[in-house]
Amino acid sequence: MNVEQATVLKNERLTPAHYRMTLACHPSYQEAVPGQFVMLHVSGRDAPLLPRPFSIHRFLGLPGGEAAVQVLYRVVGPGTRKMARTREGERVQMVGPLGRGFMLAGAGSRPMVVAGGMGVAPMVFLVEAMLEKGMDPKDCRVFLGARGREELLCRDELIDAGVMLQVTTDDGSDGEHCPVTHPFQTAARADPPERIYACGPEAMLRCVAQAARVLKTPCQVSIETLMACGIGACLGCAVKGKPQDSYLHVCSEGPVFDTELLGWS
Ligand SMILES: Cc1cc2nc3c(=O)[nH]c(=O)nc-3n(C[C@H](O)[C@H](O)[C@H](O)COP(=O)(O)OP(=O)(O)OC[C@H]3O[C@@H](n4cnc5c(N)ncnc54)[C@H](O)[C@@H]3O)c2cc1C
Ligand code: FES
Numbered sequence: 313m314n315v316e317q318a319t320v321l322k323n324e325r326l327t328p329a330h331y332r333m334t335l336a337c338h339p340s341y342q343e344a345v346p347g348q349f350v351m352l353h354v355s356g357r358d359a360p361l362l363p364r365p366f367s368i369h370r371f372l373g374l375p376g377g378e379a380a381v382q383v384l385y386r387v388v389g390p391g392t393r394k395m396a397r398t399r400e401g402e403r404v405q406m407v408g409p410l411g412r413g414f415m416l417a418g419a420g421s422r423p424m425v426v427a428g429g430m431g432v433a434p435m436v437f438l439v440e441a442m443l444e445k446g447m448d449p450k451d452c453r454v455f456l457g458a459r460g461r462e463e464l465l466c467r468d469e470l471i472d473a474g475v476m477l478q479v480t481t482d483d484g485s486d487g488e489h490c491p492v493t494h495p496f497q498t499a500a501r502a503d504p505p506e507r508i509y510a511c512g513p514e515a516m517l518r519c520v521a522q523a524a525r526v527l528k529t530p531c532q533v534s535i536e537t538l539m540a541c542g543i544g545a546c547l548g549c550a551v552k553g554k555p556q557d558s559y560l561h562v563c564s565e566g567p568v569f570d571t572e573l574l575g576w577s
């Protein structure tokens with residue numbers, strides 16, 4: 313884990329509400345696993361006291377042995393508003409890589425990836441890492457859903473990766489007009505995958521987990537909770553696990569969990 317004042321190399325506005333920030337980082341981020349996250353804190357006036365968690369969207373090796381990480385974020389409150397106002401060359405406190413990431417499928421595997429809304433943030437890294445491990449892109453089925461066209465992120469990156477992509481929107485402004493879980497469930501029943509990965513709103517994750525249970529397919533999900541420290545010290549990120557009265561700390565034991573470990577009925 314590194315604690316650093318990371319220089320902002322770029323902070324691109326992708327839509328009125330979404331940005332992609334590229335931060336110079338310690339070269340050891342090369343070992344980061346998709347699903348791991350960083351805690352970011354922009355100091356100054358109007359800044360919240362506590363850092364905020366963001367999935368690692370991508371690791372970039374730069375010329376001269378330099379390295380960078382990208383985070384993809386939606387502006388929802390004071391922390392992300394402050395991030396959106398951050399300019400190139402400014403510094404942001406970054407702690408990471410943190411948490412446990414996805415267990416990567418490789419050559420010969422046939423996974424399904426389900427991403428809802430901002431849940432796509434760690435999934436591009438996941439898909440690219442699996443392709444690097446030798447997975448055939450045609451064997452990787454990705455279901456990308458969002459509320460509407462404006463919220464559909466990373467479609468071009470996934471098309472470039474060559475995976476089998478299905479797009480949905482809740483309002484029908486792009487792709488199929490339905491929740492992302494519909495084409496996922498239909499495809500999973502017709503041709504069950506070997507494993508399932510998902511990130512997105514909890515209702516979507518619960519639905520994916522239920523389908524995985526019926527199909528008896530291993531399933532990993534990345535879940536979000538409010539986080540104060542990100543390193544297992546405040547115990548503020550606990551969620552119910554199995555058995556019933558146990559708790560899991562999302563920052564240190566997750567954010568990626570096998571769904572069988574979660575206390576979801
Ligand atoms: C492991 C992890 C990875 C994340 N990755 C990303 C990412 O890649 N991109 C991204 O945009 N966001 C991500 N998030 C969510 C992100 O941390 C929050 O959106 C951010 O903290 C909001 O900060 P804020 O100060 O702008 O807004 P706040 O004022 O903190 O929050 C605004 C509103 O959003 C709610 N909220 C904040 N965080 C969460 C949460 N985690 N779950 C549910 N509701 C929440 C608050 O209750 C409030 O209603 C991640 C969260 C976790 C735990
Ligand atoms: S956020 Fe502090 S223990 Fe998890």
